[in-house]
Amino acid sequence: MESSELIDLSMVPESPGCYIFRDSGNAIIYVGKAKNLKKRVSSYFQKSDHDRKTTALISHIRSLDFMVTTTEVEALILENSLIKENQPRYNIDLKDAKQYAYIELTGEAFPCIRIARKATTKGTFFGPFVSAAERDHVYSVVKKVFRLRTCKNLRRRACLRYHIHTCSAPCNGSLTPEDYAEQVLKATMVLKGRGAELIRQLKEDMNNRSGSQDYEGAMVVRNQINAIERLGQRQDMVRPSDTEEDIINFLVQDEKVYLMLFPVHSGTLANKKEYVFDYHEDAFEEFLVQYYSLHVPPGELVLPEPVSEPLAEFLSTQKGRKVTVTVPQRGAKRRLLDLVKVNIETVFFGDEIKLHEVRDQLGLPDLPRVIECFDISHLSGTSVAGSMVRFTDARPDKKNYRRFQIKTVEGIDDFQAIGEIVRRRYSRLKDEGSPMPDLVMVDGGKGQLHAAVKEIKKLGLSLPAIALAKREEEIYMVGHAHPIPVDRKERASLFLQEIRDEAHRFAVTYHRLLRKKKSIKG
DSSP states (O other): OOHHHHOOGGGSOSSSEEEEEEOTTOOEEEEEEESSHHHHHHHHHHOSOOOHHHHHHHHHOOEEEEEEOSSHHHHHHHHHHHHHHHOOTTSOOOOOSOOOOEEEEOSSSSOOEEEESSSOSSSEEEOOOSOHHHHHHHHHHHHHHTTOOOOSSOOSSOOHHHHTTSOOOGGGTSSOHHHHHHHHHHHHHHHTTOHHHHHHHHHHHHHHHHHTTOHHHHHHHHHHHHHHHHHTTSOTTOOOTTOEEEEEEEEEETTEEEEEEEEEETTEEOOOEEEEEEOOTTHHHHHHHHHHHHSOOOSEEEOSSOOOHHHHHHHHHHHTSOOEEEOOSSHHHHHHHHHHHHHHHHHHHHHHHHHHHHHHHHTOSSOOOEEEEEEEEEETTEEEEEEEEEEETTEEOGGGOEEEEOOSOOSSOHHHHHHHHHHHHHHHHHHHTOOOOSEEEEESSHHHHHHHHHHHHHTTOOOOEEEEOTTTOOEEETTOSSOBOOOTTSHHHHHHHHHHHHHHHHHHHHHHHHHHHHHHHO
């Protein structure tokens, strides 16, 4: 069986994150990152012009896993962690030539910021960083934003860095030791992960400067705020290298507990673990007891709620020393808990969320559990073919796909062609007494929509219907003079685009088949 037939692409979200390919022995053979997981993973199985190594990789893929992140930056760093942990066969075996692990603020009167191999001098050290690229990025931002010196020796006159505004030049007395110490304190707050606290202080400072009409100073502070906020996107999962912690979160739905565990060992996220079990009042603590009876707990558990004293004592007994239970309300650990929750929602409830968002955005009375989408394909009016794809509970329902050879329309008339296949589809369902879809879609604009709705009304049916236009991904609906105000990047729109694209693919495939048959007969 081909790899493409084994991978269910409908389950892959259109989110940033990492994808993990496994072979027949369930071993990880490749880890990749993506801004859009669905598009990236799909490209492996839809293109035919891969290089030799990628072709070999695809031939060995037997299953897919993925981990959703909040940003592309997180995806990049998570990819790095997963590759280091698992050493996949088809990833590049790249030895990082940079072994420096710390950022140092030296212990001088005017501290210098630099990268250090070991924390052995009298300076203040931040790290170690698991990723050299991540460390270099943080170092670069902090030294520029707070204009800290990087020279080995304090010179007597300003160098080029002062003139390009990346150093405050304490060497020439351009600022007092107190002012420089304030900049060092701000840099220290960022390096210790207290960026949010610093941003609150800086915003107050910026407002005060604006109030006193110091607009140039306010702009400098504003730029600092923007840089620190961008830096805050960096990967929370890359922990200090001595970190041993499990991050656990869960959701309860329909008397079931959906739980996910992210283990972090030696500062590296190894993988995620998923569990589903029946809900009762003590279900979460019961899970912790059973799981850590079989696994030695780490030094810290990051949880969404506190545990009882007997359980905390049990965990410490299993570890042989105290286990810290943390229930964070803010900061990096809180963001990690939230990220675990996002993965739970995506893995277990992604389809349901899509349906709820489509219903809410379109103002439908019920969840559109069954959606049917129509498309037309032709070449200059020849070999006109129609397609209909059905999605049930947000997944392709391929046994209910239908193909139509246009019978009553001559030449190029997409409106009439759409009308014909809609009429044929729903007249048959009506005659059979079969259930109707919850939502009808057509590929196109107002013209295609009106043609479809006209035929639906002729049959005495009342079905919600929309059209999705390709160029701007605008959604048209009967009764609305203008497109529905749904951003093309919102989850509801992306899901409808996915359905439309599948209908288009199915129509083009059938159109090519008709052309091939016609050329053979000719």
